[in-house]
Amino acid sequence: MGSEEHWEPKILAFLCNWCSYAGADLAGTSRVQYSPNIRVIRVPCSGRINPLFILKALQGGVDGVLVSGCHPGDCHYLSGNYAGRRKSATLKRFLEFLGIEQGRIQFSWVSAAEGVKFSQVVDEVTKDIRRLGPLKKFKKSSAFGVQSSES
Amino acid sequence: MVQQQLREKAKELLSNKTVDLIIGFGEWTLPLRTTPVFIRTPEGAKSLVWNSFCENNLTAYLHKFSRLKVGLVVKGCDARSVTALSLEKRFPNHPPLLIGIPCQRLVDRKKVKKAVKGEILQAVEQGDLLLVKGENFEVSLKREDFLYASCRSCAHRTPHQAHILIGDPVEEVSLVDAHPEVSKLEGMSPEERWSFFEKETSRCIRCYACREACPMCYCAECFVDSSRPRWIEKSLSPSDLAFYHIVRAFHQTGRCSGCGACERACPMDIRLTFLTQKLNQEVKDLYGFETGIQPEAAPPLSTFDPEDEQEFIK
Ligand code: SF4
Ligand code: SF4
Ligand code: SF4
Numbered sequence: 001m002g003s004e005e006h007w008e009p010k011i012l013a014f015l016c017n018w019c020s021y022a023g024a025d026l027a028g029t030s031r032v033q034y035s036p037n038i039r040v041i042r043v044p045c046s047g048r049i050n051p052l053f054i055l056k057a058l059q060g061g062v063d064g065v066l067v068s069g070c071h072p073g074d075c076h077y078l079s080g081n082y083a084g085r086r087k088s089a090t091l092k093r094f095l096e097f098l099g100i101e102q103g104r105i106q107f108s109w110v111s112a113a114e115g116v117k118f119s120q121v122v123d124e125v126t127k128d129i130r131r132l133g134p135l136k137k138f139k140k141s142s143a144f145g146v147q148s149s150e151s
Numbered sequence: 152m153v154q155q156q157l158r159e160k161a162k163e164l165l166s167n168k169t170v171d172l173i174i175g176f177g178e179w180t181l182p183l184r185t186t187p188v189f190i191r192t193p194e195g196a197k198s199l200v201w202n203s204f205c206e207n208n209l210t211a212y213l214h215k216f217s218r219l220k221v222g223l224v225v226k227g228c229d230a231r232s233v234t235a236l237s238l239e240k241r242f243p244n245h246p247p248l249l250i251g252i253p254c255q256r257l258v259d260r261k262k263v264k265k266a267v268k269g270e271i272l273q274a275v276e277q278g279d280l281l282l283v284k285g286e287n288f289e290v291s292l293k294r295e296d297f298l299y300a301s302c303r304s305c306a307h308r309t310p311h312q313a314h315i316l317i318g319d320p321v322e323e324v325s326l327v328d329a330h331p332e333v334s335k336l337e338g339m340s341p342e343e344r345w346s347f348f349e350k351e352t353s354r355c356i357r358c359y360a361c362r363e364a365c366p367m368c369y370c371a372e373c374f375v376d377s378s379r380p381r382w383i384e385k386s387l388s389p390s391d392l393a394f395y396h397i398v399r400a401f402h403q404t405g406r407c408s409g410c411g412a413c414e415r416a417c418p419m420d421i422r423l424t425f426l427t428q429k430l431n432q433e434v435k436d437l438y439g440f441e442t443g444i445q446p447e448a449a450p451p452l453s454t455f456d457p458e459d460e461q462e463f464i465k
Contacts, residue, residue, distance in 0.1 A: 051398070051401055052374065052382050052398065055394060055397060055398065056382060059390055059394055072457060072461070073457075079455065082455035082456075082457060082459065083452075083453075083454075083455050085455065085459055085461060085464070086437075086438070086451060086452050086454075086455055086459060087452060088463075088464075089433075089437060089459070089460060089461075089463060090401075090404050090430065090433050090434065090437070090452065091401060092463060093433050094397070094400070094401060094404075094429065094430055094433065095397070096341070097333075097336070097337070097344065097429050098344060098345060098348050098393075098397065099341040099342060099343070099344035099345025099346075099347075099348060100341070100345070101341055102341075106465065107463060107464040107465065108464060108465035109464055109465070121465050124465070137345045137349075138345075138390055138393055138394075139390065140388060140390040140391070141388075141390075
């Protein structure tokens with residue numbers, strides 16, 4: 001268990017296969033440095049994100065979530081990111097209304113050519129979440145069965 | 152009188168076989184309440200009632216009778232639920248025949264109970280008054296003071312979508328602050344809002360009455376019941392209760408008619424409608440959508456506009 005002073009934000013990133021994941025790959029192969037706080041889950045499309053994924057992640061112990069997909073007009077499935085955008089906008093507003101701090105869940109468009117942008121986004125998101133501190137609301141204590149695995 | 156006209160109309164519809172079944176409200180043994188009734192014969196029509204206690208959203212029963220031609224007694228909000236359901240293509244065979252009644256707004260039985268000492272044995276309406284009798288008391292209350300909050304915030308009380316309208320349409324109102332509870336919360340800090348939400352939901356016993364009462368909760372398998380993947384544990388931990396309530400409400404985004412049936416069904420008196428009211432405000436604000444008002448508009452989360460708001464995306 002890391003004590004609070006040694007706390008490092010743990011951020012889950014859902015990256016779409018066709019753009020943002022490739023962007024992350026490019027950042028890697030170009031040796032661009034970025035904060036090591038993200039854990040990546042590759043999804044076919046940002047429209048694939050079920051709000052339950054985000055909630056489950058927050059409940060299970062991450063401090064923030066990033067969802068990243070193709071720019072408008074670039075979706076491999078033509079409109080997945082447009083459909084996802086509405087879900088994201090409403091979910092984000094709703095969670096903020098309930099009191100989950102602004103910045104806990106973030107969204108970005110990163111193309112396969114934007115390795116540098118990817119690194120910037122990750123750095124910004126990490127900075128925001130570091131400022132917010134560990135997520136306490138909503139998080140499930142391990143006593144109830146969900147282990148918040150420490151890195 | 153509305154109730155009489157309703158009975159006559161129902162009788163006619165059943166006699167000439169326009170419908171196989173009429174779902175409406177009937178007398179119940181408890182004061183301040185009615186019960187859903189399912190009428191199949193013209194003689195049965197006389198058991199229909201209409202008063203300020205017709206609080207269920209009967210649209211929820213339509214899912215059980217998809218093979219029949221159903222005549223459904225609806226208020227403004229119920230009719231909006233039917234419209235929302237038809238947008239989701241729930242009535243491929245027989246769209247229900249709507250018998251609409253312009254709504255005079257419902258009386259909140261829990262508020263009435265709080266206003267008197269002792270058990271209420273009888274409650275009758277007389278114009279703007281509500282005569283409430285118990286073993287050793289008898290009071291007359293102003294109906295206006297005991298309306299449900301969801302009814303106070305209702306802007307469209309006349310079911311204009313109805314095939315048959317019984318009674319005169321009531322005026323459409325535009326409300327300055329339709330959802331005072333939402334506005335109040337918006338004025339608070341995130342910490343205060345979360346503790347309000349957590350405090351409300353902490354009383355939840357996960358009986359799912361709120362889900363059962365809602366016409367829009369018709370999933371064959373609700374996310375709470377799914378075991379693969381298991382989205383949520385069967386616990387009463389604050390986190391799981393919050394999880395259930397976030398998702399139940401979020402699943403109503405752009406679908407909730409604001410009928411308030413979920414909140415009325417809750418045995419623990421948990422405030423629920425502010426959640427979906429907030430979501431309704433969001434879709435109105437972001438996408439100009441109001442549930443059940445535009446019969447042609449696609450549900451907001453199943454469509455998009457390339458120009459949608461995206462300020463929040465990096
Ligand atoms: S969520 Fe509640 S208020 Fe909304 S339609 Fe369902 S029962 Fe009615
Ligand atoms: S809460 Fe969601 S998953 Fe459950 S029945 Fe309602 S809409 Fe379906
Ligand atoms: S009806 Fe009330 S107690 Fe039952 S699940 Fe819904 S909120 Fe919880």
